[in-house]
Amino acid sequence: xxVEVTINGQPVAADVEDRMLxxxxxxxxxxxxxxxxxxxxxxxxxxTLLLDGESVKSCTLLAAQADGRxxxxxxxxxxxxxxxxxxxxxxxxxxxxxxxFCTPGMVLALVSLLRENPRPTEAQIRSGxxxxxxxxxxxxxxxxxxxxxAEVAR
Amino acid sequence: xxxxxxxxxxxxxxxxxxxxxxxxxxxLELPVLARAAQVTFVRSPxxxxxxxxxxxxxxxxxxxxxxxxxxxxxxxxxxxxxxxxPVLATGRVRYVGEPVALILTDGRYQGEDAAELVCVDYxxxxxxxxxxxxxxxxxxxxxxxxxxxxxxxxxxxxxxxxLFAGCEVVAAGRLVNQRLAPVPLEVRSxxxxxxxxxxxxxxxxxxxxxxxxxxxERLGLDQAVIRVIVPDVGGGFGAKIGTDRDTIAxxxxxxxxxxxxxxxxxxxxxxxxxxxxxxQRQDVKIGxxxxxxxxxxxxxLVQDCGAYPRGAYLASLTRRMAGGSxxxxxxxxGYQAVVTNATPVDAYRGAGRPEAxxxxxxxxDLFAAEAGLDPAEVRRRNLLSPDQxxxxxxxxxxxxxxxxxxxxxxVLAAAGYEGLRAEQAQRRERGDPxxxxxxxxCYVEITAIDWRNGETGRVEVHEDxxxxxxxxxxxxxxxxATSWAMLVQEELGIPMADVTVISGDTDLIPVGTGTYxxxxxxxxxxxxxxxxxxxxxxxxxxxxxxxxxxxxxxxLDTTRGLWRVRGQAGTEIxxxxxxxxxGGLAADVHFIPKQSTFPFGAHLAVVEVDTETGLARLVRHxxxxxAGRLVNxxxxxxxxxxxxxxxxxxxxxxxxxYDADGxxxxxTLADYATITAAELPAFELVAxxxxxxxxxxxxxxxxxxxxIGAPPAVQNAVIDAVAHLGVRHIDMPxxxxxxxxxxxxxxxxx
Numbered sequence: 001x002x003v004e005v006t007i008n009g010q011p012v013a014a015d016v017e018d019r020m021l022x023x024x025x026x027x028x029x030x031x032x033x034x035x036x037x038x039x040x041x042x043x044x045x046x047x048t049l050l051l052d053g054e055s056v057k058s059c060t061l062l063a064a065q066a067d068g069r070x071x072x073x074x075x076x077x078x079x080x081x082x083x084x085x086x087x088x089x090x091x092x093x094x095x096x097x098x099x100x101f102c103t104p105g106m107v108l109a110l111v112s113l114l115r116e117n118p119r120p121t122e123a124q125i126r127s128g129x130x131x132x133x134x135x136x137x138x139x140x141x142x143x144x145x146x147x148x149x150a151e152v153a154r
Numbered sequence: 155x156x157x158x159x160x161x162x163x164x165x166x167x168x169x170x171x172x173x174x175x176x177x178x179x180x181x182l183e184l185p186v187l188a189r190a191a192q193v194t195f196v197r198s199p200x201x202x203x204x205x206x207x208x209x210x211x212x213x214x215x216x217x218x219x220x221x222x223x224x225x226x227x228x229x230x231x232x233x234x235x236x237x238x239x240p241v242l243a244t245g246r247v248r249y250v251g252e253p254v255a256l257i258l259t260d261g262r263y264q265g266e267d268a269a270e271l272v273c274v275d276y277x278x279x280x281x282x283x284x285x286x287x288x289x290x291x292x293x294x295x296x297x298x299x300x301x302x303x304x305x306x307x308x309x310x311x312x313x314x315x316x317l318f319a320g321c322e323v324v325a326a327g328r329l330v331n332q333r334l335a336p337v338p339l340e341v342r343s344x345x346x347x348x349x350x351x352x353x354x355x356x357x358x359x360x361x362x363x364x365x366x367x368x369x370x371e372r373l374g375l376d377q378a379v380i381r382v383i384v385p386d387v388g389g390g391f392g393a394k395i396g397t398d399r400d401t402i403a404x405x406x407x408x409x410x411x412x413x414x415x416x417x418x419x420x421x422x423x424x425x426x427x428x429x430x431x432x433x434q435r436q437d438v439k440i441g442x443x444x445x446x447x448x449x450x451x452x453x454x455l456v457q458d459c460g461a462y463p464r465g466a467y468l469a470s471l472t473r474r475m476a477g478g479s480x481x482x483x484x485x486x487x488g489y490q491a492v493v494t495n496a497t498p499v500d501a502y503r504g505a506g507r508p509e510a511x512x513x514x515x516x517x518x519d520l521f522a523a524e525a526g527l528d529p530a531e532v533r534r535r536n537l538l539s540p541d542q543x544x545x546x547x548x549x550x551x552x553x554x555x556x557x558x559x560x561x562x563x564x565v566l567a568a569a570g571y572e573g574l575r576a577e578q579a580q581r582r583e584r585g586d587p588x589x590x591x592x593x594x595x596c597y598v599e600i601t602a603i604d605w606r607n608g609e610t611g612r613v614e615v616h617e618d619x620x621x622x623x624x625x626x627x628x629x630x631x632x633x634x635a636t637s638w639a640m641l642v643q644e645e646l647g648i649p650m651a652d653v654t655v656i657s658g659d660t661d662l663i664p665v666g667t668g669t670y671x672x673x674x675x676x677x678x679x680x681x682x683x684x685x686x687x688x689x690x691x692x693x694x695x696x697x698x699x700x701x702x703x704x705x706x707x708x709x710l711d712t713t714r715g716l717w718r719v720r721g722q723a724g725t726e727i728x729x730x731x732x733x734x735x736x737g738g739l740a741a742d743v744h745f746i747p748k749q750s751t752f753p754f755g756a757h758l759a760v761v762e763v764d765t766e767t768g769l770a771r772l773v774r775h776x777x778x779x780x781a782g783r784l785v786n787x788x789x790x791x792x793x794x795x796x797x798x799x800x801x802x803x804x805x806x807x808x809x810x811x812y813d814a815d816g817x818x819x820x821x822t823l824a825d826y827a828t829i830t831a832a833e834l835p836a837f838e839l840v841a842x843x844x845x846x847x848x849x850x851x852x853x854x855x856x857x858x859x860x861x862i863g864a865p866p867a868v869q870n871a872v873i874d875a876v877a878h879l880g881v882r883h884i885d886m887p888x889x890x891x892x893x894x895x896x897x898x899x900x901x902x903x904x
Binding site: 102 | 164165167171172180262339388418420421631788789792795797798800823832834836837
C-alpha cells in the first residue's frame with residue numbers, strides 16, 4: 001500500500017507491505033537509522049519518536065497508521081545551524097548517555113514529556129520514563145539532564 | 155602545569171549519538187551488504203529432546219527463501235570438549251532457544267514466516283531444571299559423561315569442629331543468587347561476507363580479536379583469513395564477550411552460500427538465546443566470637459551453567475573472592491558446576507564477584523543478627539586495615555591496596571547512619587506499617603583478572619599535527635574515545651579534538667583483547683599513555699634535530715602542543731613538523747602489568763517496606779567505590795550509576811524463571827522485570843581514590859563495582875526492615891510476593 005509521511009519536515013512516500021511497522025518505514029524506507037528497535041513487546045522505548053508532536057513507540061504502529069501525518073526523529077531535533085535542542089545539550093553536559101542505543105528514544109520521550117509538563121518534579125520524570133529502558137546510566141544522569149532541560153525551558 | 159586528567163570532561167562521542175544516532179550493526183549501509191540475505195534462526199521450543207528430523211521443504215517453497223541450513227550441513231571441526239556446544243544442534247536440543255536451523259531470506263519479514271514452516275521432530279526427554287535437578291535427576295544432558303557435573307573444585311571441607319573451633323557464635327544459611335538476563339539495549343547482531351578468500355564479519359561484540367579467533371577455530375579457518383569489524387555497540391555487560399554460536403553460524407552461512415548475510419535477533423530470542431548471568435546456590439556458614447570477631451567462613455556453591463558449561467569458571471572466581479574485605483583467618487570454598495536444561499550462563503557484569511560478595515555480606519549480617527550486634531560494628535571489627543596490604547587472602551587473591559574501613563565510614567557518615575537507626579526504632583515503636591530498613595555491604599573485587607593478556611595501544615602523530623590512537627580495547631559506551639584522547643592530550647599537548655580513536659577492526663589492530671572485567675583503562679588506557687610517552691620522547695629527538703639543539707634543552711609545552719628550546723625565546727616547533735621530519739611518528743605498546751587490581755568500597759541502602767503488601771522501595775542508595783585514580787570522574791560516576799542500577803535490579807526486581815519442564819517464563823521484556831527509572835532513587839556517590847602501584851595511571855577498574863556492591867546492601871536492607879517481625883532471610887529478588895510470604899511465615903511461627 002502507498003504510505004506518505006512527512007519526516008523531519010521532508011515528504012516521504014513509498015509502496016510498502018501492509019504489515020510494515022512504522023519503525024521499519026523510518027529506518028529502511030526513509031533511511032533514518034537513529035531510531036532503534038530494542039524489543040518486540042513495546043517495553044523498551046528505544047523506537048520512540050514523535051508523531052504529530054507526541055511521543056509514540058514506532059515498533060507498535062504500522063507505517064499505514066502514520067499516513068498523512070508528521071514524524072520527528074532525533075535527526076530532526078537540532079536546529080538548522082546544528083544547535084542542539086536543550087534536551088540534547090543537557091544529555092551531553094550531564095553525561096546522560098553511554099552506549100547511545102536508548103538515547104534517541106529517551107531524548108524524544110523527554111521532549112514530549114516536557115511539552116506536556118514544563119515543570120516536572122523528579123518523581124514525575126521518573127514515572128514518565130517508565131516505558132524507556134536504559135541499561136547503562138542507571139537513569140541517574142538522564143533524570144538530572146531532564147531536570148536541567150526543564151530549568152532552561154523556563 | 156595544568157592537567158586534564160581527573161577533570162570532568164564531557165564526552166566527544168555524544169554529539170554524533172545525540173543527533174544522528176550511533177551506527178550499530180543493524181544500521182550499516184554498505185554496498186557490499188546491499189543484497190545481503192536476512193538470517194532467521196529456528197530455535198528449539200522444548201528444553202530437552204532428541205532431535206529426530208528436520209523437514210524444510212515447506213519453508214523452501216515460500217517466496218524469498220534462499221536456503222534452510224541445519225547442523226547436518228555444518229562442516230566446521232568438532233570441538234574437543236566433554237560437553238561440546240555445537241554451532242547448530244544435532245541429535246539433541248538442551249534448552250529452549252537453542253539454534254536448530256538457520257534460514258536465509260531475501261526480505262526481513264519472510265524469515266519469520268518461513269521459520270513457522272520448518273518442521274522439526276522433537277522426541278522429549280525429562281528436563282533438568284535448577285541445580286537440584288542437575289544433581290539429583292536421573293536425566294543427563296550428556297549421557298556419555300555419566301554426570302551433570304561439568305567440573306568441581308576448591309577446598310576440601312574441614313570438619314566443622316576444626317573449621318569453626320573457638321567460635322562462640324555460628325550462623326548458617328542457604329542463599330540463591332538468581333539467574334539474570336543481561337539485557338543490553340542493543341540485542342545481538344552480525345553481518346558477514348565471503349569474497350576473495352576472506353571472511354569479513356561485522357559483529358556487536360566487546361572483543362573484535364577474540365571474535366575473530368573464535369570464528370577461526372569453529373570454522374577451521376586461518377585467523378588471517380578473517381576480518382572482524384565492530385561498529386558502535388549498544389551495551390554488552392559481559393554478554394557480548396567474544397561471540398556466541400549464533401554469530402559463528404551467521405559467518406559460516408556467508409562462507410557456505412557465498413552470499414552476504416545479516417542477522418539481528420529479536421528481543422524475545424535474545425532473552426532465551428543470549429547468555430544469562432549468576433545462577434548460584436550458596437550454602438554459607440560463618441562463626442566467630444561473641445564480641446564480633448569472625449574466625450571462620452565456609453561457602454559451598456553450585457553453579458548452574460545452563461546447557462553448556464562455558465561459564466563453569468565463574469565458580470572459581472567466586473571462590474577466589476569468597477572472604478571479601480575481611481581478615482577472616484579460616485576461609486574455605488568448594489564448588490560444583492552443573493549443566494541444566496536452560497540458557498547457558500556466562501559472564502554478566504561482575505561475573506563471579508557479585509556472587510561472592512552477596513554470599514559473604516549476607517553471612518556477615520546473619521552472624522551479626524545471631525550475635526545481637528550492629529552489622530556496621532561487626533564489619534568495622536573485621537575489615538582489613540590499610541597496613542595489611544599487600545594482602546594474600548586465604549583463597550589466594552593478592553589484594554593490592556585499600557582503605558576499606560574509610561570507605562565504610564564515609565557511607566555511614568554520608569547516610570547519617572545513627573539517625574536512620576533512630577528513625578527505624580521510632581517507626582517500630584509506633585507500629586508504622588511502612589518499615590524502614592538499612593542495609594550495608596563492604597566489597598573488594600578483582601579487575602583485569604586476565605592481566606597476563608595485557609592490552610595494546612598505538613599512537614601516531616601525523617604531519618598535519620593531529621594524532622590517531624589504535625586501541626585493542628573495545629568500547630560499548632564506556633567513553634574510550636574521550637578518555638584515550640585525554641591521555642594523549644596530557645602526554646603530547648595535542649588537543650583532544652585533534653585525536654581520533656580507532657578500535658574494533660582486526661585488520662587495523664590485529665593484536666588486542668578488548669573490554670571486559672573492568673580492564674580497559676588500567677590496561678588499554680595505560681598502553682595508550684605509554685605509547686604517547688614514547689612518541690613524546692621520539693619527538694624530542696626529532697625536534698632537537700630540527701632546532702639544532704640538544705635533546706636536554708627541548709621542552710614540550712603541553713598546554714599548546716609545541717616544542718621549545720630552553721633559553722631560545724621564540725623557537726616553537728609544532729607536532730606536524732616534528733612528524734614530517736621523522737617521516738612518520740608512532741609508537742606501539744603492549745602493556746602488561748604484574749597482576750590484577752582490587753577495587754573496593756561500601757554501599758548503604760535505605761528501603762521502605764510496606765509490611766501489608768510486601769512492596770520494598772529503595773529510597774536512598776549511598777556508595778563509596780574506590781577504583782584508584784580517576785582519569786574522568788564524569789565517566790567513572792556513570793559506570794557506578796549503571797552498575798548500581800543493575801545491582802538494585804538483582805536485589806529487587808529481576809529474575810529469569812523457568813517452570814518445572816524447563817520452559818522460560820521470562821522470555822520477553824514484558825515478563826522480565828527490567829528495572830526502570832520509576833523504581834530507583836537518585837544515587838548518592840561518595841568520592842574515594844586510593845591509588846594502586848600496579849599500573850602507571852594508578853587506576854583500577856570501575857565498570858562492575860555497582861553491580862557487586864549494591865545487591866547485598868539492598869537485600870540486607872529489606873531483611874533489616876522486617877527483622878523485628880522475626881524474618882531472618884529473604885532471597886533475591888525481594889519481590890512483594892516474597893517479602894509478604896516471609897512476613898507471613900514469620901508471623902505464623904510466633
